[in-house]
Amino acid sequence: MKEKEKQQNKLKKTESKLKMIGLSLVPLLNISTVYAADDPIAAVNNLTNFIFTLVQSLGAIMLIFGVVQFGMSFKSHDASQRASSVMTIGGGLIICFSKAIITKILG
Numbered sequence: 001m002k003e004k005e006k007q008q009n010k011l012k013k014t015e016s017k018l019k020m021i022g023l024s025l026v027p028l029l030n031i032s033t034v035y036a037a038d039d040p041i042a043a044v045n046n047l048t049n050f051i052f053t054l055v056q057s058l059g060a061i062m063l064i065f066g067v068v069q070f071g072m073s074f075k076s077h078d079a080s081q082r083a084s085s086v087m088t089i090g091g092g093l094i095i096c097f098s099k100a101i102i103t104k105i106l107g
Contacts (some may be wrong), residue, residue, distance in 0.1 A: 052098070056098070062088060062091060065088060066091075067089060069085035069088060071087065
């Protein structure tokens, strides 16, 4: 019983020390003024392009994984893995070309 109390007291002391260290480091942060961009639409477009680039790279990774899985399904003669890999390839293609699909639909 006493050992548990000692451990709890030790944990409380280390927790309070970490809090004090964290609070003492807060004033050291460099707080600077942030100015808005000249054109807010350009900032939104840049963010949109960045997000679409991330999505396209994830789609490409998914596409490559599907192709590898498809090749492995021929080696193991597994029909369910082959069907799963075809769906993965299709999903990867759709995700990879999502920006072009959305612009075709909207515009």
